[in-house]
Amino acid sequence: xxxxxxxxxxxxxxxxxxxxxxxxxxxxxxxxxxxxxxxxxxxxxxxxxxxxxxxxxxxxxxxxxxxxxxxxxxxxxxxxxxxxxxxxxxxxxxxxxxxxxxxxxxxxxxxxxxxxxxxxxxxxxxxxxxxxxxxxxxxxxxxxxxxxxxxxxxxxxxxxxxxxxxxxxxxxxxxxxxxxxxxxxxxxxxxxxxxxxxxxxxxxxxxxxxxxxxxxxxxxxxxxxxxxxxxxxxxxxxxxxxxxxxxxxxxxxxxxxxxxxxxxxxxxxxxxxxxxxxx
Ligand SMILES: NC(=O)c1ccc[n+]([C@@H]2O[C@H](COP(=O)([O-])OP(=O)(O)OC[C@H]3O[C@@H](n4cnc5c(N)ncnc54)[C@H](O)[C@@H]3O)[C@@H](O)[C@H]2O)c1
Numbered sequence: 001x002x003x004x005x006x007x008x009x010x011x012x013x014x015x016x017x018x019x020x021x022x023x024x025x026x027x028x029x030x031x032x033x034x035x036x037x038x039x040x041x042x043x044x045x046x047x048x049x050x051x052x053x054x055x056x057x058x059x060x061x062x063x064x065x066x067x068x069x070x071x072x073x074x075x076x077x078x079x080x081x082x083x084x085x086x087x088x089x090x091x092x093x094x095x096x097x098x099x100x101x102x103x104x105x106x107x108x109x110x111x112x113x114x115x116x117x118x119x120x121x122x123x124x125x126x127x128x129x130x131x132x133x134x135x136x137x138x139x140x141x142x143x144x145x146x147x148x149x150x151x152x153x154x155x156x157x158x159x160x161x162x163x164x165x166x167x168x169x170x171x172x173x174x175x176x177x178x179x180x181x182x183x184x185x186x187x188x189x190x191x192x193x194x195x196x197x198x199x200x201x202x203x204x205x206x207x208x209x210x211x212x213x214x215x216x217x218x219x220x221x222x223x224x225x226x227x228x229x230x231x232x233x234x235x236x237x238x239x240x241x242x243x244x245x246x247x248x249x250x251x252x253x254x255x256x257x258x259x260x261x262x263x264x265x266x267x268x269x270x271x272x273x274x275x276x277x278x279x
Contacts, residue, residue, distance in 0.1 A: 003167070004029065004077035005084050006097065008039030008070075011114055012086035014142030017043045018171040020067040021056075021143075027077055028070050036070035043068065046143065074104055082110040082167055084136055091118055095126035102127040110160045112136040116187065117243035120153040120180045131157030134164045137184055138173075140232075148173040153180040182247035183240075191244050192252040194237065197225035199256050208276045226276035229259075230269030238263045 002025045005016040012028065016039070019026040030036035044065050050056035056064075069076075074097075077083055083101055087093060094113060101111050111133045113123050124133035135151025148168040152161055161177075168175035178185045201211055212224020221228075229237055241255035255263075262268075262275065269275030 001025070001082070001167075002027070002080045003082050003084065004080035005086060006074075006077070007085065007087035008036060009086065010140060011138060011142055012084070013039045013042050014140070015084055015086060015114070015138055016068060017046060017064075017143050018173075020064040021047070022171050024067070024170070026068050027080060028068060029074060029077060030070065030072060033070075033072055036072060040065075040068060040070050074100055077101070078104050078106070080105060080109055082112060082163060084112045084114055086114040089115060089117065091122060094118065094123050098123055098133065099126045102129060108132070110134060110163045112164050114138055117182070117240055119182075120151050121155070124153050124155060130155035132160045134160045135180060135184070136164050136168065139186070146172075146174045147186065148175045149184045149186065150175050150177050151180050151184055152177065183244050187240060187244065191237070191241055192250065194225050194229060195241060195252055195254070195256055195259075198229070198259055201226075202258065230275035230277055230279075232269070233271055234259055234268045234275055235263045 003019045004027045005012045006029045008016060008028045008030050016026050016028045028036060028039060030039060047056060047061045047064055051058050051061045083105065085094060085097060087097060094115065098111055107129065109132065113120055113135055114137060115123065115135065116137060120133065120135040124130035127133060130153065133153060134156050135149065135153065137149040137151060139145035139147050150161065150165045150168060165175050165177065176185065182188065183191060197211060200206065201208065208226045212226050215221045215224050238255040238259050241253060245253035266272055267275050270279050273279050
């Protein structure tokens with residue numbers, strides 16, 4: 001099997017890493033050779049760390065790195081059995097890319113999108129073969145998070161759907177099947193829930209530490225909601241909330257003003273050194 005990954009940023013590089021580790025020949029496409037090489041270095045670095053930690057044999061690491069080829073030419077994805085798109089989260093570039101992929105790839109190549117908040121059906125509508133378009137929603141960081149939501153758009157065919165499901169299993173993930181609705185499954189539940197948690201901070205006048213302790217020790221969460229928001233990134237969460245609110249119009253989906261203010265102030269969580277906590 002040969003897989004193409006388009007966009008080797010946070011998600012795409014992680015997905016490409018999973019593929020080569022699983023023994024799948026992988027072609028990664030970036031917009032510039034420099035970005036592509038930087039992604040290859042990151043992937044090679046993560047695999048080296050696994051060798052150092054005793055999680056991977058050196059030979060297996062070298063073979064995995066050798067399975068990855070990097071290109072800036074979309075035409076180099078012509079021989080792929082499945083392509084996962086992980087470019088910027090905007091409809092127009094994704095639609096343009098899928099229309100181009102349809103021209104380049106074989107008719108039986110499955111075209112998957114890793115979109116979190118866009119409609120897979122709308123992305124598929126840019127092609128004349130929507131039966132082969134499916135959502136494969138990995139979670140960040142892709143190499144570590146076990147879940148992949150396999151998303152059936154309105155016109156997704158069974159063959160493409162099952163091929164995506166099987167690939168997720170081969171990558172060592174736990175795939176679940178769902179339909180193309182805003183937020184799919186996990187974000188549809190988690191985003192308003194985290195927003196509720198932030199509103200409770202002010203309503204119940206509870207401290208950040210006590211709210212986190214409450215949800216960990218009273219509800220069995222592995223980490224507190226504020227810790228989780230800091231890990232996800234306040235800006236990412238606000239963006240996802242806005243997308244969900246825009247589609248479903250439920251007040252709980254809208255980002256609480258406190259989070260919007262934090263995002264505007266650059267208090268983004270772990271990645272900026274300060275969010276609910278200081279790092
Ligand atoms: N970051 C997350 O937590 C997360 C989680 C799940 C899903 N997603 C989704 O995954 C996708 C990618 O997100 P990300 O966080 O990895 O973004 P990112 O900005 O880290 O990476 C995107 C990469 O795509 C490249 N790119 C842009 N246009 C391209 C093109 N036409 N061809 C090839 N490469 C191109 C960019 O150079 C960049 O390196 C988005 O749809 C996002 O919604 C993100």
